[in-house]
Amino acid sequence: MARIELNRLAHAYMPNPQSRADFALKEFDLTWDDGGAYALLGPSGCGKTTLLNIISGLLAPSHGRVLFDGHEVTGLPPEARNIAQVFQFPVIYDSMTVYDNLAFPLRNRKVPAAEIDRRVHEMAEMLEMTRELKRKAKGLTADAKQKISLGRGLVRDSVNAILFDEPLTVIDPHLKWQLRSQLKHLHKRFAHTMIYVTHDQTEALTFADKVVVMYEGEVVQVGTPDELFHRPAHTFVGYFIGSPGMNVLPCAVNGASARVGEHEIALRGGYEPPPAGSKIELGVRPEFVRLGREDGVPVSVERVDDIGRYRIVKAKLDGIPFSALMPEGAEIPADDARVRFDASAVNLYVDDHLWP
Amino acid sequence: MEKKVNQKAWFFVLPVVLLVAFSALIPLMTVVNYSVQDTFGNNAFFWAGTDWFTDILRSERFHSALWRQFLFSGIILAIEVPLGIAIALAMPRRGLWVPVCLVLMALPLLIPWNVVGTIWQVFARVDIGLLGHTLANLGIDFNYTQDPLDAWITVVVMDVWHWTSLVVLLCYAGLQSIPDAYYQAARIDGASKWAIFRYIQLPKLHRVLLIAVLLRFMDSFMIYTEPFVVTGGGPGSATTFLSIDLVKMAIGQFDLGRAAAFSIIYFLIILLVSWAFYTVMTGKTKESDR
Incomplete structure (x- = not known):
């Protein structure tokens, strides 16, 4: 040994x-x-x-x-x-x-x-x-x-x-x-x-x-x-670990929030501004994505796959695809759906590497 | 599980059976026909029974040709198989040299048999041959037309030159089928070169060696063209192998009955020895499957 x-x-x-x-x-x-x-x-x-x-x-x-x-x-x-x-x-x-x-x-x-x-x-x-x-x-x-x-x-x-x-x-x-x-x-x-x-x-x-x-x-x-x-x-x-893998959405970051498409997403805390010209992305696992009717950012649901205990929802936020894992029995709104990301589970990536 | 017997297969085999009948069975039957009769021409045949067979089996001439034949096959197998394995092991496993080596190896196999005979007949001549003349200049008394041992050496070396490649190519193909992981595992196990050969390469070569030994035995046992061209069976009858003797008997002496009996005995010997090789070598496999 x-x-x-x-x-x-x-x-x-x-x-x-x-x-x-x-x-x-x-x-x-x-x-x-x-x-x-x-x-x-x-x-x-x-x-x-x-x-x-x-x-x-x-x-x-x-x-x-x-x-x-x-x-x-x-x-x-x-x-x-x-x-x-x-x-x-x-x-x-x-x-x-x-x-x-x-x-x-x-x-x-x-x-x-x-x-x-x-x-x-x-x-x-x-x-x-x-x-x-x-x-x-x-x-x-x-x-x-x-x-x-x-x-x-x-x-x-x-x-x-x-x-x-x-x-x-x-x-x-x-x-x-x-x-x-x-x-x-x-x-x-x-x-x-x-x-x-x-x-x-x-x-x-x-x-x-x-x-x-x-x-x-x-x-x-x-x-x-x-x-x-x-x-x-x-x-x-x-992306490689998890099924389905983490959602990676291109965004712009501004202190404690990120801008995806036309919408603001809350982040865990303040981030140092990343160097100009770098690729900035937001990563969130489907497990921490919640779909509902009330609050959050409006999205369009594209398809739902039932895998037993969970359902995998494929949706688009301003045209950017992402997936969500919804527990059995949870309501999945067909239209007027809104998404909320669990801020503590959202990571920020600069040029593919985790931004601390 | 019980396999369903499908009679349809016979229809697929039928064309081959017909073809083999015309090319082999019917001519063979003619030989059988000759072997049990005597003829003096004019299409007149007299029943001879097993006379020709007892005659051949008792003849001194047949015994010495048979003995020479076994000696020849034994010698070339003892040289060509180990040499073939050694060359195959020495050939590169991959890279630019692989096709070069393969082509070089295949060359002797592509030369027609009588040409091989002619090449060596000239090559070994003392007066004009490169080999014979060089040996003479070195003070070695070498003359395959007069000395029986020299004649044997020439014929054996010629056969080794001509046919070792076959063993090499078969073994090389066998070696190539061994996955890299075997060699890697052997290195980790601390296996020596000999252990790698003995426990990885040789077991994997088992099947191709069976084919190589069978092919080389059958071919060498039936050898005719090359020694006929080089020595004509001489000096004396030193290199008169079975087939050369048979041709002398059938065409030279026109002794058709005796020659036919000779052919059948010859055929049965090859069949018997090949079967024995096959049984011994596959028997070993079955044992290890247990």
């Missing part, structure tokens, strides 16, 4: 990166606390896997350093870093039994046979696979294979970190929950540093204590699920 520090890390796949756009991973600093359960969340192609492979040593970063517990490991190969990595598609050694699969990393490291036997049995018990030990690994189900790949990583002594690269992609939906809670359980018991890459927000939010959100090669926010929900640091975070 280790604290992982990334120091001015950046990576470009091309040999001579010129502009910022050439970097698959733009320069950043980040510390992953020892024993933390992290999720690395972002859309496909945002650099998640690149970052993960840099931490595991499969990829050498073009800039910056990687430190485990203060020791530099940037130049070390993966086998010297003592990390476990579980891939999107289960990697098992087909021709071996489950036992041999689990023993493989130990045998490669010349661990004595008695010690191998003890640890393999311990690991099998932990994964609840003692009964399958003698079986060939080939015929197993995808989730059993994924457990073996995890076990192959954990069987080594005190691994520094466990990295998951979308490990549940090929698992049946009903087993996903089961496997994820097993992971949570392992984390509680052994307190490994875990980094879990996913593009699925539910997976990220249920697994992690802290979520690292990436967007176009940049780490845009590191925070608890609660922080990501209430104070998204970037419009992308607001």
Whole structure:
């Protein structure tokens, strides 16, 4: 187990990166606390896997350093870093039994046979696979294979970190929950540093204590699920997390109120005036948007989707689309609708970044 | 679940059956016809029963040709399969050199067999051949027309040159189908190069190797053109393989009955050995599926 520090890390796949756009991973600093359960969340192609492979040593970063517990490991190969990595598609050694699969990393490291036997049995018990030990690994189900790949990583002594690269992609939906809670359980018991890459927000939010959100090669926010929900640091975070995502409305700001279209919207407090010429937007989650007849700004309701406990209302404010989440049974006025935003839940964004 | 038997399939197979009947079964039946009869021309046939078969099976000439044939197939399999795997492993997995390597590898396969024979026949000649003459200049006494061992070396090297590419291309295709994650996981597991080969690459190559071994065995067991062009079966009968012997018997001596029996025995041996290879190699797969 280790604290992982990334120091001015950046990576470009091309040999001579010129502009910022050439970097698959733009320069950043980040510390992953020892024993933390992290999720690395972002859309496909945002650099998640690149970052993960840099931490595991499969990829050498073009800039910056990687430190485990203060020791530099940037130049070390993966086998010297003592990390476990579980891939999107289960990697098992087909021709071996489950036992041999689990023993493989130990045998490669010349661990004595008695010690191998003890640890393999311990690991099998932990994964609840003692009964399958003698079986060939080939015929197993995808989730059993994924457990073996995890076990192959954990069987080594005190691994520094466990990295998951979308490990549940090929698992049946009903087993996903089961496997994820097993992971949570392992984390509680052994307190490994875990980094879990996913593009699925539910997976990220249920697994992690802290979520690292990436967007176009940049780490845009590191925070608890609660922080990501209430104070998204970037419009992308607001939009990507939540269903539906945060409403982002272009506006002009004037002290304690914002002007959207022809209408004034109350803000939480006074804001510093943003620099001239920047893009100013107001962000509010659909959960904090209330539609009614009495007070607020007039809007036109475009469509209503019933999703059981809630209804998602798509509406327009002076031609700017936004959505609202209305509880079951609440009246949704078809015409003469008015909208009110909960001022404490309205965030201001300047050039996509949260304006404090 | 019980699968429904669909008789319609027969209609789809029928054209192929007819085609195979004309191209293979009917000619084969003619051979069977010859093998159990004797003829002295004039379309007069006399029943010979199994005489030709016992004759062939007892003949010293057939035994030595058969022994030579097995030795030849054994040698070229022992060279071409490991060499093919080694070259496939050494080829780049991606990048600009991939098409270059592939084309270079495919070249020998594109050359007609008798041309391959002619190339090596000239190449290895002591008087004008690049290889033969160079060897002679180096003081090595090499003459494939007189020395049986030299003749064997020439024929084996020629076959390796001609056909190793096939094994390479098959293995390369097999290697390309291994996802990157396997290599990444192996690195994290601290696997050595040998362990990666033994536990990742070789198991994945299993199927293509089966095909490679079968193809190379069948082809080498039936080899005719190249040694015929280079050595003509000589010196003496040192490189007279089964097919060369068969042609001598059928066309040279016009011994049709004996040659027909020879053909059928020859065919059955290939069938039997191929079946044995297949059973052994797929049997192993089934075991590992358990």
